[in-house]
Amino acid sequence: MGICTSKPSTESNVSGNDEIAIPDKDNANPVKDVAKPADNGEALESQQKKFAEAEAGKRSPFFPFYSPSPAHYLFSKKSPARSPANATPRRFFKRPFPPPSPAKHIRAVLARRHGSVKPNEAAIPEGNETEGGGAGLDKSFWFSKHFGNNYEIGEEIGRGHFGYTCKAKFKKGELKGQEVAVKVIPKAKV
Numbered sequence: 342m343g344i345c346t347s348k349p350s351t352e353s354n355v356s357g358n359d360e361i362a363i364p365d366k367d368n369a370n371p372v373k374d375v376a377k378p379a380d381n382g383e384a385l386e387s388q389q390k391k392f393a394e395a396e397a398g399k400r401s402p403f404f405p406f407y408s409p410s411p412a413h414y415l416f417s418k419k420s421p422a423r424s425p426a427n428a429t430p431r432r433f434f435k436r437p438f439p440p441p442s443p444a445k446h447i448r449a450v451l452a453r454r455h456g457s458v459k460p461n462e463a464a465i466p467e468g469n470e471t472e473g474g475g476a477g478l479d480k481s482f483w484f485s486k487h488f489g490n491n492y493e494i495g496e497e498i499g500r501g502h503f504g505y506t507c508k509a510k511f512k513k514g515e516l517k518g519q520e521v522a523v524k525v526i527p528k529a530k531v
């Protein structure tokens with residue numbers, strides 16, 4: 342313990358602590374020797390060693406217990422991992438799936454036109470409008486060649502967006518004389 346004075350006391354070399362700042366009249370640079378005793382050559386050497394190691398990226402001079410990341414060398418400029426020869430080559434990815442070919446749809450249309458089975462033909466048999474239809478709604482949206490033979494078309498009763506609706510009467514069969522509504526849609530609008 343010493344008395345705190347504004348002037349540095351020359352008698353304050355006490356308690357055997359080597360690292361206390363002691364201005365030395367003989368020493369040319371007293372400030373430099375604050376942390377290292379001037380007469381201790383080994384300590385100076387060891388400290389220089391510490392700095393040299395720290396510069397090499399092995400250890401911090403201030404935290405000797407701290408060791409940097411093992412990947413530290415990857416970020417140094419001298420690292421072989423950063424050389425362009427070892428860099429990952431650029432890859433150009435192709436599209437995972439090519440866009441669908443329009444030829445597929447064209448083929449499907451041609452198959453429908455020239456194929457053996459016409460979908461509409463299978464769904465709407467001709468000349469069956471009167472058979473078993475009864476009073477139910479006939480949903481066969483296809484012009485029958487025998488339409489004129491089976492129905493007697495009357496006056497127009499209404500108009501829609503696509504066509505017009507007419508009165509019609511059955512000519513033959515069980516439903517002869519029964520009135521129905523027939524919706525006529527021009528081919529151009531189908």
Ligand SMILES: Nc1ncnc2c1ncn2[C@@H]1O[C@H](COP(=O)(O)OP(=O)(O)OP(=O)(O)O)[C@@H](O)[C@H]1O
Binds near residue numbers: 498500503506
């Ligand atoms: N079974 C029916 N009995 C009496 N009138 C009908 C019958 N069906 C249709 N109509 C008359 O005909 C008009 C037109 O009928 P349509 O079914 O063509 O109309 P829409 O469905 O609006 O037309 P679109 O389907 O072309 O848009 C109707 O507004 C209605 O007055």
